[in-house]
Amino acid sequence: MNDLAGIVAPVFALILLGAAAQHWRLVDAGGLRGLNDVTFYAGIPALLFSAVAEADTLHGLDLAAAYFAGCLVVFALAVAFAAGLLGLGLAQAAATGLNAAYGNTVMLGIPIVSAAFGAQGLAVLMPIIMLHSVLLLPLASLLIEAGGHGAANPLRTLRRTLPGVVRNPVILSILLAIAWRLLGLSVPVPLHRLLALVGGAAPPLALFCLGASLPGFAVRGALREAGFATVLKLLLLPALVWGLARLFGFGALPTAVAVLTAGMPTGANAFLLARRTDTGAGASAGTVVVSTALSMLTLSALLAWLRSPVSPF
Numbered sequence: 001m002n003d004l005a006g007i008v009a010p011v012f013a014l015i016l017l018g019a020a021a022q023h024w025r026l027v028d029a030g031g032l033r034g035l036n037d038v039t040f041y042a043g044i045p046a047l048l049f050s051a052v053a054e055a056d057t058l059h060g061l062d063l064a065a066a067y068f069a070g071c072l073v074v075f076a077l078a079v080a081f082a083a084g085l086l087g088l089g090l091a092q093a094a095a096t097g098l099n100a101a102y103g104n105t106v107m108l109g110i111p112i113v114s115a116a117f118g119a120q121g122l123a124v125l126m127p128i129i130m131l132h133s134v135l136l137l138p139l140a141s142l143l144i145e146a147g148g149h150g151a152a153n154p155l156r157t158l159r160r161t162l163p164g165v166v167r168n169p170v171i172l173s174i175l176l177a178i179a180w181r182l183l184g185l186s187v188p189v190p191l192h193r194l195l196a197l198v199g200g201a202a203p204p205l206a207l208f209c210l211g212a213s214l215p216g217f218a219v220r221g222a223l224r225e226a227g228f229a230t231v232l233k234l235l236l237l238p239a240l241v242w243g244l245a246r247l248f249g250f251g252a253l254p255t256a257v258a259v260l261t262a263g264m265p266t267g268a269n270a271f272l273l274a275r276r277t278d279t280g281a282g283a284s285a286g287t288v289v290v291s292t293a294l295s296m297l298t299l300s301a302l303l304a305w306l307r308s309p310v311s312p313f
Helices: 002-023 029-053 061-084 090-101 109-149 154-166 169-182 189-200 202-213 219-247 252-262 268-276 281-306
Strands: none
Touching: 002 109, 002 202, 002 281, 029 109, 029 169, 029 189, 029 202, 061 090, 061 109, 061 219, 061 252, 090 109, 090 219, 090 268, 090 281, 109 169, 109 202, 109 252, 109 268, 109 281, 189 202, 219 252, 219 281, 252 281, 268 281
């Protein structure tokens, strides 16, 4: 139990510190943007490159494909229920689907997986992060465009969405590290130490920035959609990913990392897409905040189960 508290408590303490710093205006908008940029463009890429380039074994896309299959099921269920039961149009239903399926695999997933499972866990996480963004964001964008503009050109939407995803420094660092491994190159000691210094700052900075960047929202106006998407994200998706991992016979570590990653709260990119397309931004912001707050409990329970002697793998 003390070991579990040592993983979870510092993670959410840093998120709360970031939120407090933003609330009391200890960090202005420019300072927060600078911290975010350092984390996103330097710290996290360094951490990921080191994790992939120096990993003993590198897991393939099979686990990521099983993970994405679970995301796709949850996405489809969320869209269907949002349209059928909540009476939302296709565009807003697609935004709800993204809220329910798109997790915070970078800013929260990386620190927690790293703390719980170390460098081996991060190596398992890399393909999930890559496939997660490359597939879910364009899919949601296509449906939002179709729902909002009827005759929107799918190819034009893809051309507008995919380049930004592929140029993402997180994805680029993973691809570069994979290429480095395929070439059979070792990481020189000076580069290893540089990556360790820069990458070591990424998890605490990411958590602080996450807390300071949580969007505000009107609870009453978005509670229905936010609660619906949060239940799917924090409860149904981990259960589905666990079932798929068991079905396809993945080992203990890949299964644990995939299930823990599936239990992450909704990622801020879902909110950013909703705001950019002016589609359900309030509900998306609400889902990010509600799911992040509740994940303090659900992730603690999930970690306790994954690390317990009665865990089924």
